[in-house]
Amino acid sequence: MHSRDLPVSERPLPAPAETVIVLGAGVAGLAAATHLLDAGHDVLVLDQQNRAGGTHRSRQIGAYTFDVGSIFYEETARIFDLAPSLRELCPKVSSIQRRIAPDGSVLLYPIEPRDLLRQSAPRLAASVLDLLASRLRLTPDGSLDTLCRKRLGSRFFADTGLEHYVTRFHHVCPSEIDEEFFFRRMAIIERFSRTSNLARSAARAIFSQKSHHSAQHWPMRVRPRQGFDALFDPIVRHLVSRGATFAFGERLLSLRKEGPIFKVQTDHGTRTAGVVVSTVPLDTLHRALFSQSSNLNSLDMTTLYISADWLRPDTGNVLFNFHADGAWKRATIYSRLYPDPAIARPYFSVETTLAPGSGHDSQSTFEAFRSHAEQLGLARGLRLEGHDHVESCYPLYRIGARKTVDAVLERIAQAGVITVGRQGRFEYLPTSTGVIAQVSRHLGMAQAAARPSELAA
Secondary structure (H helix, E strand, O other), X not given: OOHHHOOOOOOOOOOXXXXXXXXXXXXXXXXXXXXXXXXXXXXXXXXXXXXXXXXXXXXXXXXXXEEEOOOEEOOOOHHHHOOOOHHHHOOXXXXXXXXXXXXXXXXXXXXXXXXXXXXXXXXXXXXHHHHHHXXXXXXXXXXHHHHHHHHHOHHHHXXXXXXXXXXXXXXXXXXXXXXXXXXXXXXXXXXXXOHHXXXXXXXXXXXOOOOHHHOOXXXXXXXXXXXXXXXXXXXXXXXXXXXXXXXXXXOEEEEEEEOOEEEEEEOOEXXXXXXXXXXXXXXXXXXXXXXXXXXOOEEEEEEEEEEOOEEOOXXXXXXXXXXXXXXXXXXXXXXXXXXXXOXXXXXXXXXXXXXXXXXXXXXXXXXXXXXXXXXXXXXXXXXXXXXXXXXXXXXOOXXXXXXXXXXXHHHHHHOOOEEOOOOOOOOOOOOHXXXXXXXHHHHHHHHHHOOHHHHOO
16 A cells, blocks of 8 residues: 555544654654554654655656655665565665866765875975864864864865855855764765874875776665655555554644643644654744744755756766856766666756745756756756755754754753654754664653653553
């Protein structure tokens, strides 16, 4: 049974004190439901969409299947533990990640020391001296800008295009973004820029004869060829077989606690439970509880679905924009991940984050991408096949936002709601494994601290 066809259960809900309502059926919500079922609870999962997966969704447009959300999974990804035989549904691929450098060349993502060695000797010497001086001179001030310059030096930060990328991602200068972004979202750069790793990478770049373009082919798995429904529907069916109930297509309106009972008001009526676990965006939950904004901002995203007459062959299957121009940040090339001789045209998605307060305009976003791609010689004969507007994709973590987040989380905790997941706790968690680990950790702590009438295992 397809998840979007699962009916709202007509059976009476279990006694409120025995029931846990999970808000959201994305990866975090499904992981929370699994954890709670393991602990012996009755679980009802509510989601405003007509399917599971949260922000992960696929669109079939003619012969093409496009996506919103990350489609890659490591071999040991914890999402495969949510239902039997999921791993086998996901094809094995090599993740070949590339970036458009500031000079327009296609290089490895994120940073490859050999690429830095292409500079002239005087410029390279100046960059190395700048790096050493930055390590000694700069003192972290809480900003992403200062931390990046301390780790890489101002010259390398600019010359690699990383400065362009993080500015394009946030739509504000890196000096206004909290350094937490570096550790949460830029884990590859963080590891690479550690002194010992940087020294080893430089030594390999100087002495190794191996072609660097043969590197960075990461063995991964990707969502099933048919799309995300083929991954998430089996999880829903498995959880239903274990006793969970799903109510799709119900939009959260309000949430209040009356004595030991939570009353969850949706556009379909009122649901009651002894415990509520929320994975929905933190601001959405705050408005439902307190009828006011949390004052936390998230970035929306426009995702374009594009086909082409021709696509430059050395762009890998995931391409990041580190160039000075162009609003787009990443392209995922499905025709190289799911090759099909019957589909002649290359096809891919292009993601562009939206500045707070700006609107979704697919046509102008496409025209801007087409101009940039043709200018750089990346593609020809581009055609817009479709688009999506995705809300609350990434938390906008301005300096000092941590205090606001902590205050909001504390206020919600005092109201008795447990928050988990990437959106539920306003965190940067770029992988499904990271999301599931965080859900297990927070629910485990909640279980340990709960009163017997709530989450006693």
